[in-house]
Amino acid sequence: MPELPIGEAVEKFTQFLQDHLGGAFDVFAAVLMKLVGAVYTVLVAPHPLLLIAVFAALAWLAGRRVPLVVFTVLAFLLVASMRLWVQTMQTLAVVLVAAVIAVAIGVPLGVWAARSSRVSMVIRPVLDFMQTLPVFVYLIPAVFLFGIGVVPGVVATTAFAVPPAVRLTQLGIRQVDAEVVEAAVAFGSRPWQVLREVQLPLALPSIMAGINQVIMMALSMVVIAGMVGAQGLGSVVVQSVTQLDIGKGFEGGLAVVILAIYLDRLTSAAGARDLTRGRARRRAARSDAPARHDRVRESVTTA
Amino acid sequence: MTGESPREGTVIEAKGLTKVYGMPRDKAVSALRQADERRRDAIREAGGFLAVDDVGFSVSAGEIFVIMGLSGSGKSTVLRMLNRLVEPTSGSLRIDGADLAALPQDELRRLRNRKINMVFQHFALLPHRTVRENAAYGLKVRQTPVKERMERADWALRRVGLEQWADSYPHELSGGMKQRVGLARALATDAEILLMDEPFSALDPLIRRDMQELLLQLQSEDRRTIVFVTHDLNEAMRIGDRIMVMRDGRVVQCATANEIVSAPADDYVTEFVADVDRSRVLTAGNVLRPPLVTARCGESPAEVLNRLENVEMNGIFVLDEAGRILGVATDEALAGALRDGGATIESCLAGDYHAVSPDTPIVEFCDMAGRHTVPIAVVDADRRLLGVAPRAAILAALAAPKKVRHA
Ligand SMILES: Nc1ncnc2c1ncn2[C@@H]1O[C@H](COP(=O)(O)OP(=O)(O)O)[C@@H](O)[C@H]1O
Numbered sequence: 001m002p003e004l005p006i007g008e009a010v011e012k013f014t015q016f017l018q019d020h021l022g023g024a025f026d027v028f029a030a031v032l033m034k035l036v037g038a039v040y041t042v043l044v045a046p047h048p049l050l051l052i053a054v055f056a057a058l059a060w061l062a063g064r065r066v067p068l069v070v071f072t073v074l075a076f077l078l079v080a081s082m083r084l085w086v087q088t089m090q091t092l093a094v095v096l097v098a099a100v101i102a103v104a105i106g107v108p109l110g111v112w113a114a115r116s117s118r119v120s121m122v123i124r125p126v127l128d129f130m131q132t133l134p135v136f137v138y139l140i141p142a143v144f145l146f147g148i149g150v151v152p153g154v155v156a157t158t159a160f161a162v163p164p165a166v167r168l169t170q171l172g173i174r175q176v177d178a179e180v181v182e183a184a185v186a187f188g189s190r191p192w193q194v195l196r197e198v199q200l201p202l203a204l205p206s207i208m209a210g211i212n213q214v215i216m217m218a219l220s221m222v223v224i225a226g227m228v229g230a231q232g233l234g235s236v237v238v239q240s241v242t243q244l245d246i247g248k249g250f251e252g253g254l255a256v257v258i259l260a261i262y263l264d265r266l267t268s269a270a271g272a273r274d275l276t277r278g279r280a281r282r283r284a285a286r287s288d289a290p291a292r293h294d295r296v297r298e299s300v301t302t303a
Numbered sequence: 304m305t306g307e308s309p310r311e312g313t314v315i316e317a318k319g320l321t322k323v324y325g326m327p328r329d330k331a332v333s334a335l336r337q338a339d340e341r342r343r344d345a346i347r348e349a350g351g352f353l354a355v356d357d358v359g360f361s362v363s364a365g366e367i368f369v370i371m372g373l374s375g376s377g378k379s380t381v382l383r384m385l386n387r388l389v390e391p392t393s394g395s396l397r398i399d400g401a402d403l404a405a406l407p408q409d410e411l412r413r414l415r416n417r418k419i420n421m422v423f424q425h426f427a428l429l430p431h432r433t434v435r436e437n438a439a440y441g442l443k444v445r446q447t448p449v450k451e452r453m454e455r456a457d458w459a460l461r462r463v464g465l466e467q468w469a470d471s472y473p474h475e476l477s478g479g480m481k482q483r484v485g486l487a488r489a490l491a492t493d494a495e496i497l498l499m500d501e502p503f504s505a506l507d508p509l510i511r512r513d514m515q516e517l518l519l520q521l522q523s524e525d526r527r528t529i530v531f532v533t534h535d536l537n538e539a540m541r542i543g544d545r546i547m548v549m550r551d552g553r554v555v556q557c558a559t560a561n562e563i564v565s566a567p568a569d570d571y572v573t574e575f576v577a578d579v580d581r582s583r584v585l586t587a588g589n590v591l592r593p594p595l596v597t598a599r600c601g602e603s604p605a606e607v608l609n610r611l612e613n614v615e616m617n618g619i620f621v622l623d624e625a626g627r628i629l630g631v632a633t634d635e636a637l638a639g640a641l642r643d644g645g646a647t648i649e650s651c652l653a654g655d656y657h658a659v660s661p662d663t664p665i666v667e668f669c670d671m672a673g674r675h676t677v678p679i680a681v682v683d684a685d686r687r688l689l690g691v692a693p694r695a696a697i698l699a700a701l702a703a704p705k706k707v708r709h710a
């Protein structure tokens with residue numbers, strides 16, 4: 001059996017990147033740092049109670065369901081009272097930045113893959129690889145290229161969260177009724193019009209499910225990112241593990257769970273709402289609907 | 304066959320249309336160079352599928368041209384080549400004389416938007432848009448101002464009887480109503496040509512009838528050129544001016560409903576035709592025979608009676624110089640006139656007969672057959688006798704052709 005020095009090659013490649021593109025990585029790291037910093041600043045600037053009110057309002061807008069609003073208020077009050085507010089906001093900032101980047105990369109890639117089976121064929125094994133690679137492995141090159149801190153955390157988190165965005169976007173667009181797409185083309189639409197007016201809106205539930213998964217992936221990664229020095233709930237958990245502090249660890253974990261449930265319900269409610277657009281209208285129309293139906297029937301038979 | 308030579312006012316002219324799926328075009332074209340019988344296999348061996356094979360037809364302005372055949376016979380593929388939703392592998396296609404294959408993309412989109420619209424089997428409405436917005440879709444693509452676009456959509460919805468539903472969403476509508484929106488979407492753009500791919504196949508029989516009537520009514524108001532795909536021969540006969548029957552990607556017969564029923568080209572068509580109500584499709588013209596004997600005014604009763612005896616008939620049409628029917632003379636009346644002596648044939652005339660025009664469906668007169676001493680007379684607009692429709696000929700025509708068993 002010949003020995004293939006794959007590990008060595010990857011190492012050399014990473015070294016090569018650092019030697020020749022080190023400057024670019026530094027700039028990238030600085031931008032990313034600024035971005036996370038900005039989001040973090042916005043999150044911790046207002047009083048926690050004010051921000052909790054904003055979270056509750058978002059929950060209401062997304063699903064118009066009272067239980068979610070009640071949960072939001074109670075859960076984040078709990079976070080604040082555990083004195084984990086700052087760390088939670090640090091984590092949220094990383095998750096938001098990573099998720100936005102992952103969506104910004106993943107959705108267009110998904111669209112591209114949906115429109116070309118060749119692209120899809122290339123992307124698929126890459127996604128499989130990315131999703132099955134143990135998450136820790138992402139951290140090593142990230143740390144190597146960006147050093148310790150929040151940046152490798154965001155990078156590793158993003159890399160980890162991209163695949164579901166690509167997959168579910170591609171799936172959503174492929175699942176759009178071919179006849180409806182055909183109709184748009186048959187009436188003279190340009191490809192981008194078909195995409196914007198038919199494929200993306202009809203794939204929206206699937207894309208939203210993808211975004212939901214991106215956020216969940218990002219959140220699960222962010223704890224691990226704590227190991228490379230990213231501030232936040234991750235580092236709380238990591239510290240309590242090294243100090244065998246059961247209580248602290250549990251509190252950190254609970255805050256992660258709360259954040260996860262909130263973000264999950266928020267995004268899935270927003271995704272589901274688009275499916276039932278026009279529901280209110282239908283309810284309003286229901287009372288006189290049968291009568292109108294009859295009228296149509298009549299005009300049919302007299303035609 | 305009427306379908307194969309270009310005619311006055313030809314809007315669509317297709318020649319040698321061929322479509323191979325699942326193969327690069329140049330490979331397919333070279334495989335198609337095979338002799339007729341072998342090309343199908345040659346394509347299959349090369350991993351492709353010959354869905355449409357050398358189809359030619361022409362459609363004239365204002366005509367409803369029906370493409371009929373079993374599922375998989377290539378109907379939808381032919382239809383989609385007419386607006387290049389499917390690119391032909393080979394063959395030529397002219398719309399109003401312009402070569403469709405030569406159109407650049409933006410011209411093609413313009414043509415689809417303004418000239419050729421389409422109605423789909425499963426309606427293909429945008430679920431996230433209201434009925435009005437759906438009806439206005441073509442105009443939106445055309446970038447018509449919103450107000451004008453909505454007015455036009457409302458006008459189109461009124462024509463299909465859906466004006467009260469303009470603000471609803473498609474999922475709130477029944478199937479028939481959804482297809483009305485599909486029709487309105489095409490009406491709103493004012494396209495001259497309408498492609499319809501089994502538009503009513505997904506509907507209940509009763510609703511399907513309503514929709515066929517609606518289509519015929521719309522067609523009588525402003526004549527469009529319609530290419531209509533169906534697998535239902537009764538539907539084809541009801542609405543089609545001409546019908547092209549397809550089998551395995553080839554044209555089996557292209558003719559009027561009447562021609563198809565009275566002279567099916569082969570067993571495949573015969574089997575289709577077996578389920579048709581023949582008495583509604585076949586007309587007096589199909590059972591027209593020359594009369595065995597006729598009499599002229601001025602002839603002597605003796606001579607005419609003699610002629611009747613030779614053919615063993617009981618009555619005879621008496622015609623004037625122009626061939627118009629003056630009346631019927633029965634053998635009894637003639638014999639009476641002979642006894643009286645000197646009486647003319649005019650004195651024997653009676654109105655005991657039934658006359659129809661050649662395009663009268665058999666269903667409208669078959670119960671009159673055999674009621675008189677003479678067969679049913681088939682006359683032109685001036686009541687000139689063209690021939691007769693004997694009872695035996697009517698019965699023979701109505702009897703379904705024997706189903707031929709396939710090996
Ligand atoms: N995109 C495609 N790729 C491969 N084969 C196709 C494609 N579209 C249609 N076919 C095949 O071509 C044949 C004719 O299809 P179609 O034109 O849809 O027939 P019809 O409308 O009469 O049912 C069928 O056997 C079908 O399986």
Ligand SMILES: [Mg+2]
Pocket residue numbers: 378379380500501
């Ligand atoms: Mg079809």
